[in-house]
Amino acid sequence: MFETGRICMKTAGREAGKYCVVVNKIDKEFVLITGPKIVTNVRRRKCNVKHLEPIPLKIAISKNASDEEIIKAFEKEGVYSKLKLKKPTAEEIKLAKEAEEKRKKKEEQKGTEEKTKEKKGKPEIEKRTAEKKPKKKTEQKKPKEKKAPKKSATKKLKK
């Protein structure tokens, strides 16, 4: 039922109530989707099959197709009029491409920075445990020696 090219609507999450297209199958439960982001504001990510509701509409695309090919296939089948969606202009498609490439570069840079930070963090923890000095044992107090009781002077007087 959920094949490549099937159009569905999301029923759960922050993107609920929006249309999307199935691009690839991952598992029994999971599926890769996009609505192209320009058209429906749904990102390219995996989704559970239980959170999707299929529609009697289908388009012809290949596996792991890009957003541009999906937009061309939308025009052929006349999806914009049936689902009441806006057609994106050529300028918007260009801007979206450039923004995606920028985002991918930033993610790669962040990934390398995180790896260097992890290495610095580990030796610091090991140093701290070695610097701890063992606690000194306190010397046991010697018990006080009991003094012999003094003889009272009054007893002598009584005699």
Add this chain to the structure above:
Amino acid sequence: MPKPSQRTSVKKVKVKVPSGTLKTYLRKKRNKPAVCGVCGKPLSGVPNLNALKMRTIAKTKKRPERPFGGNLCSSCMRNKIKRRLFESFS
């Protein structure tokens, strides 16, 4: 006992003191938790605070981020979206 000109809605509690007498203490008022508009179950993601704090915290901390966020529970929201789909395509 407050002055008659300063009587606000207050909860009165009678407590027995160790000396043996009864004293009335005045307790502050607390809100009831928010509730789903359809089924009546308590909502998750909505904090139960007084009016002053609800005014000062950010908007994203008062409701979950999805359609009908602080209004309907998740299961009632899904039923509503499915019903819209079936009616539009039938």
